[in-house]
Amino acid sequence: MWNSSAAGSLYISKEVKGVVEEEYSSRVIDGRSLAKKVEEEVKKGVEALKAERGITPGLATILVGEDPASKMYVRLKHKACERTGIHAEDHNLPASISQEELIAHIQQLNLRKDIHGILLQLPLPRHLNDKEAMLAIDPGKDADGFHPYNMGNLLIGNEGFVPCTPKGVIRAMEEHGIQIQGKHAVVVGHSNVVGKPMAAMLINRNATVSVCHVFTQDLKQYTLDADILVVGTGVKHLIKAEMVKEGVVVFDVGITEEDGKVYGDVDFENVIKKAALITPVPGGVGPMTISILMQHVLMAAKGTCKA
């Protein structure tokens, strides 16, 4: 049971505790404790790399401007670096920076031997071109996995640096022994950050994959047949209990903030009654994403994931 011990319960938010009845609690995928496990692995790998080869993995985050949400995300990543022993640098550039200056900055980081991962926090201020900036990142330092070169390798089944959120979902499936091959996986949302790379990873693992989104005519028809359901749309409680079948495994990648509270894309309180396993929001996919980012920086520093 994920929260049977006092230590375990630390990782479950009050919101989740409040709504999950005791009989369903074993169905919750505890993203915080999985993330902790991944971070422990990374920490050991970092220590070994320092001891054996004298290399300290380094991550440079680039934040342009002062957007509060972006600042918070960058802070969370720096904290994870601290926990895992990764050297983290905060490159906070002024909102007034030009495209050329931003690219020159990225190119300098590409050349630095002590920086193994580069993370460009999005969104950028409107006058900057995020696609072009992303392209400037050395694919071998692309810890976020968004560079077309890495995305293409993902599509053809050579998964190296891949987007962290869907990789976190895959890791959670592995941890829970969920079979993917031959299962019907339904992905709701077709963004470049979640839906499309998630679909590619599931296809690479031989799931039958259906990709649904805002243009899908009868969403329920697909979700009702899903063995595995991954939802990333940003629509609060889009997925209701009557839209899933008994025994489904649900990953909720959505986040909606409303009146200081955070909601997922899944009506957790009711869907859990039919699900075999389900991630809460918060405390599910979010923490996993950051731990995978740490894993990528370690991979880059070890040179096991050359692009």
Place this chain on the structure above:
Amino acid sequence: MWNSSAAGSLYISKEVKGVVEEEYSSRVIDGRSLAKKVEEEVKKGVEALKAERGITPGLATILVGEDPASKMYVRLKHKACERTGIHAEDHNLPASISQEELIAHIQQLNLRKDIHGILLQLPLPRHLNDKEAMLAIDPGKDADGFHPYNMGNLLIGNEGFVPCTPKGVIRAMEEHGIQIQGKHAVVVGHSNVVGKPMAAMLINRNATVSVCHVFTQDLKQYTLDADILVVGTGVKHLIKAEMVKEGVVVFDVGITEEDGKVYGDVDFENVIKKAALITPVPGGVGPMTISILMQHVLMAAKGTCKA
């Protein structure tokens, strides 16, 4: 009607003529005449490029060894170059060539200003690494669209050089005014050459996309619901009439040779009775693929598709 004129009927193979009853003939997507249309466009583009900028598009094909099927495919591509005014070079390398020699050869072609497209005919002899060789091709000369950089741009919706067969299918849909957005498109087969890029293109165009393959547990469940069905498995007559719904649009990308005859993945003779539109084999998707390759070489020469 596609074969109402003597000229039109030249493009329909005898096999197809034999089995298609007159009442169904308007349902056949005539790949040869569509390919001819695309080639005419390319030819005009090539003439304009020569006249306006003095540039003749150039394609170099690389064939390693003497595989008869590969030789035939290369020959077909050279003939298409002739028809469209593209300069074609046949680089037939000995089967004994080393990986280093092959890559050096590709790198020389990368540097040549008169060569805009490079096509490495697969499969390579066993002692050579095809993935590594493919990576050596300048993504900006990757007429086949298989380079990870181009595959990644495809996945994130920046379609430049993309695999020619699925692009031919999309063009055929456009020519026939087939709506993609909101439709349920089922792709059978998840190869890197057809299934996965096809799925990505359909997702980019807002279809609900299901990807099925050899691990799918109940194929019929998916195909029966398809508005658009693309099949590329190499399994002769995998798709029977009872597996599709009335009004489906079918693209058959499969080719099986048996006793000197060529078969598709779809039981054409029976499926056509339920289909709104369907491609035959031969004379369907195959000719389209080559015409798209010509389009890519022109795009590369014009510099409209820089990688």
